[in-house]
Amino acid sequence: NAGVTQTPKFQVLKTGQSMTLQCAQDMNHEYMSWYRQDPGMGLRLIHYSVGAGITDQGEVPNGYNVSRSTTEDFPLRLLSAAPSQTSVYFCASRSGTPEANYGYTFGSGTRLTVV
């Protein structure tokens, strides 16, 4: 089925470890974003991309890197995991055409625990 695929679904890391959260979409969407969801904080934007080769920081970018080498993929890298990065991470994408309703399609999330 078409959509946004996130892997892994669950991950436990030790403090200081690095890892990459994968995100792929097969809808040829130009816009892709990474959000984290924490209790009482809603969804906060980490990084954002409007197309291959173009990325921008969101509200909470520290400790995370992204790259967008293809339209389909938008991986999120944790450089040195910290307990404060324990969260549920969502990747999302949407079309950049003027007719798009700005409604992002979200993946099912990655639950990350840093111990």
Added chain:
Amino acid sequence: DQQVKQNSPSLSVQEGRISILNCDYTNSMFDYFLWYKKYPAEGPTFLISISSIKDKNEDGRFTVFLNKSAKHLSLHIVPSQPGDSAVYFCAASPQGGKLTFGTGTRLTIIP
């Protein structure tokens, strides 16, 4: 600084009655507003949106109202059904820009 605010963390409504979820924003550059619904262990799903050139948008049981002067929008669900129990997020975006979410309201429909 929270640019999109949902001041009610939770709301309980009887089945068949109207559910009204509220959202306030502070950024005058926002010109597109959306509501998302989220079930546990799933990603948010897009529900309904409204452009700043309108004050109302309707889709079946869901209606979104926008009051630009008050920087306030609301989502009305009529009639409320048990399957509507979920967390609802309000979100806003400037033209073609980044989407900013509120903190969410947990809606519980009481049978």
